[in-house]
Amino acid sequence: MKRILICLSLCLLLSLSLALPGSASVDRLVDESDLLTDSEELAVEAELDRISEEWDMDFVIVLPETLGGKDEQAYADDYFDYNGYRYDGALLLLCPRENARYLSTCGEAMDIIGLDAIREGVLGHYEEGDYYAACMGYAQTCESLLQEHADSGGFSVGLLIIGLIIGAVLSFLIPMSILKGQLKTVAPKAAAADYVRQGSMNLRVERDIFLFRNVSRTAKPKNNSSGTHTSSSGRSHGGGRL
């Protein structure tokens, strides 16, 4: 009996460990190039872990020495797909030696983590050589984008107030003007359409003369997201070069 209980407990533990997210033990900061000091690495990794657990996605930074002959898109996509990260998340690839700077997004993060925002949060620091600030900028930008998305994704008091203001204006314009109009039935007749002689309309001249034409053009708004592509694993990814 005791053995059976031990076996069951072990099975339970095993199943629990399998049920836990695979990303719980993965490295979210991979600094092969030693661009960060040890203390900076700890700080960045702590920030990435916190955000990842809080939002149930994986936010990763990879700083490799080289890309091993791959292009930056394939490297970033494959790294995210084949290293045990959750389906939803984003990976920042920075490799100064090969001038590679790339954002790969996957799953729900494709709609949330915009390329322009990451450029703004990362690129300036990266070009100045301040890699720590660039990494922290990435983490903070991701968190603020996630927060912004959460705020705008559901019902809120602000939305209700805007709805009520629209409702107040609409009720003045439509139902109340109809109800008020029921009380006012005396009004002058501007025209005499009731007294037009049947069939008396006689159009002697009906000419439509073309004068000129002009053409104007406006640039299409640039799409902030870089579109989607499929990685070697078959997953869809978003993102793009920073």
Add this chain to the structure above:
Amino acid sequence: MSTMLQYKCPCCGGKIEFDSSLQQLKCPYCDTAFDAKDLKDYDEVLSNEEIQEELHWDDPDSGQWEAGEGMNVFVCNSCGGEIITEPTTAATHCPYCGNPVVLMGRLAGDLKPDLVIPFQLDKEAAKEALQKHLTGKKLLPKLFKDENHLDEIKGVYVPFWLFDAEADANIRYRATRVRTWSDSSYIYTETSHFALLRQGGLAFDNVPVDGSSKMADELMESIEPFDLGKAVDFQTAYLSGYLADRYDVAWDQSIGRANERVQKSTQEAFARTTVGYTSVLPESTSIKLASGKAKYALLPVWILNTSWNGQKYTFAMNGQTGKFVGNLPMDKGAYWRWWAIWTVILGAGASLVLLLLRLMGII
């Protein structure tokens, strides 16, 4: 010259009035009815009889009505009572015996109407229409329906000028047609400009203009249209039992209003021929009007006066079609209550739409 005409039943001598439901003169005492086609002959017979009688003019010695007040006094042929009328009154009732009276002198010569539309609807229909007018109006004070007092209800033949007009229009419009398309980088907008020329004519028959200064023009226009196709040659017998006024606004003072309406309708009719454009604006408009001779007609109107909270409310009903109009008071408390209800309903709807747009990522 004014003479009084009272329609009396040839059978029993009782007063007879025009019955709108029968479209005949009817004696309420012996139920004898007279066909409309006989009315003209009857008019002539009565006119010849009345001309033998003594003519009653304004009584300057009566002392009650100064000349400046413009009131006229007649003596009732039935009871001898004095009937005081305004100078424009053409048909009324004796205040003493209730007999209908037609003042022939105010409907003769240049003052003789060309046409009349006989009343098709009676007093009861007007009362019913008033009750219907007061129902289903959410902002009407609840007490108005119960407490308003019907001071007066009268069937009046209102004098109208009827104008025929032929409009000759020459209008130039500036129009644009917009087409858009796009490629991978740009959105293109092509605007083509056109000059549209329209020339032609449009004819109008019997555009009515109220010829009585006592009647509010706005009120009379509100009960339009009248079906002038059902107008008949004027006969005084139609007036018996109703009030009638002669015109006191001459046709040349009324034609301006008819022209305004004809011009507006002509502009609208020609604008409807400019189809297929994104925008059309008139650049130059010339409308010449050739008016025919104005006809003088008496048209049937029920006037109802009520009072509530010390204020008078006037309603009018087209005596031919039954169209009923009259402004009503508003309950301000009810207004804001209904506004709040609609704000909640529409606000909830707008919030849901906003939520959907947000979920779809549009906003």
